[in-house]
Amino acid sequence: MARGPNKQFDVDEVLEKAINVFARRGYEAATMSELLTEMGIGKKSLYDTFGNKESLFFKATGRYARLTYNDISERLNKPGSPLQNIRALFTHWKEVNGKPGSCGCLLGTSIADFNTDDTDVALLMRGHLQRVEDLYVQTLKRAQDQGEIAENADVISIARMLLCASQGMSLLGRVMENGEMLSGVVDGIFTLLDKE
Amino acid sequence: MARGPNKQFDVDEVLEKAINVFARRGYEAATMSELLTEMGIGKKSLYDTFGNKESLFFKATGRYARLTYNDISERLNKPGSPLQNIRALFTHWKEVNGKPGSCGCLLGTSIADFNTDDTDVALLMRGHLQRVEDLYVQTLKRAQDQGEIAENADVISIARMLLCASQGMSLLGRVMENGEMLSGVVDGIFTLLDKE
DNA sequence: CTATACATTGACCGATCGTTCTAATTAATT
DNA sequence: AATTAATTAGAACGATCGGTCAATGTATAG
Numbered sequence: 115m116a117r118g119p120n121k122q123f124d125v126d127e128v129l130e131k132a133i134n135v136f137a138r139r140g141y142e143a144a145t146m147s148e149l150l151t152e153m154g155i156g157k158k159s160l161y162d163t164f165g166n167k168e169s170l171f172f173k174a175t176g177r178y179a180r181l182t183y184n185d186i187s188e189r190l191n192k193p194g195s196p197l198q199n200i201r202a203l204f205t206h207w208k209e210v211n212g213k214p215g216s217c218g219c220l221l222g223t224s225i226a227d228f229n230t231d232d233t234d235v236a237l238l239m240r241g242h243l244q245r246v247e248d249l250y251v252q253t254l255k256r257a258q259d260q261g262e263i264a265e266n267a268d269v270i271s272i273a274r275m276l277l278c279a280s281q282g283m284s285l286l287g288r289v290m291e292n293g294e295m296l297s298g299v300v301d302g303i304f305t306l307l308d309k310e
Numbered sequence: 311m312a313r314g315p316n317k318q319f320d321v322d323e324v325l326e327k328a329i330n331v332f333a334r335r336g337y338e339a340a341t342m343s344e345l346l347t348e349m350g351i352g353k354k355s356l357y358d359t360f361g362n363k364e365s366l367f368f369k370a371t372g373r374y375a376r377l378t379y380n381d382i383s384e385r386l387n388k389p390g391s392p393l394q395n396i397r398a399l400f401t402h403w404k405e406v407n408g409k410p411g412s413c414g415c416l417l418g419t420s421i422a423d424f425n426t427d428d429t430d431v432a433l434l435m436r437g438h439l440q441r442v443e444d445l446y447v448q449t450l451k452r453a454q455d456q457g458e459i460a461e462n463a464d465v466i467s468i469a470r471m472l473l474c475a476s477q478g479m480s481l482l483g484r485v486m487e488n489g490e491m492l493s494g495v496v497d498g499i500f501t502l503l504d505k506e
Numbered sequence: 507c508t509a510t511a512c513a514t515t516g517a518c519c520g521a522t523c524g525t526t527c528t529a530a531t532t533a534a535t536t
Numbered sequence: 537a538a539t540t541a542a543t544t545a546g547a548a549c550g551a552t553c554g555g556t557c558a559a560t561g562t563a564t565a566g
Contacts, residue, residue: 362524
């Protein structure tokens, strides 16, 4: 009950909790009561700090996109084989999304859930997807330089296929109870990609 | 205002309208008023015929799954090259999902939106995905028989990859305004698959 | 010490949600 | 002609939604 002139909670920390709720329940289904309980802060604090629900969602997706991009970037830019880095990334996602109760990618589920007509959220998502696509392109080009895939391979198309598959994986992970399906997906991609 | 003892509307026809609303807005965001307006029937008729919102959604997804399965089956079982049939199917989806304002696959968006914890809807979705996977497997096996892909190719994994990619496509189609991205996805898949 | 900024709880708001129900109406059946 | 099944519009329901506000308390800054 009242803690003085400094915020008594870490903004990023409670935003992380909000991300979890939105990812698990979806934008519409997530109620403010749920968010409040999970975030563990007062109603007034929430509205003062994050604005209304849509604004909170925008901040949550923004943070999620930033963190996700950094994570992908780090994993793809590890030293060694670029192609193996891609494979390791997808294997990582297979494990994360294959767990029972996995919620998938907040951005992916939000594309389906949030009305993306022409709001800021839609722009945020397009920008994120574009940047991740670029990460794949750069990595695939390095794979070309190292002779891992064919010189004349269409890296942009392959990058887009990877982007698409990653979203599909997080979606399928939500509904399939065992990770078997996702293992197959990754195998399917790389039995093909390894032949390049 | 009152039309006698026979239903004055075609059940499947208004269910089709409901499918559109759910696909466009998502389960939670779609309100009964919206559904009523779009379906063009009275409130009592709706509740008498379809039960409550969840039951209506279940019937809508059921019909959608059935129609989708039949469409896929028909396209994959056309005479000629099985591999080309798969490619034609994905090219078709590229065009459908690439259109501005496309809503994507009702089942895909519902996976993200509807709470799939352990309801009938989740079972319906798993069953549908499994059946479509089987369609791909059968088609890929025929492609093997005809020497279109390698004898030792892991057709189950490739089938799962295709299933995953198709869901990713319908998701990306919702948020990307131009079909360029999806064209790349299809090209990416088949530049790889053609090498098998 | 005083003032200020931030916190908390909880009551409260109007709007809308999904749903039920009543009343009136119509057309086919018997 | 009477009955029955299906329709419609619309009133009304309690619940819950997102959001606001007032009252109160507390730690820091000057």
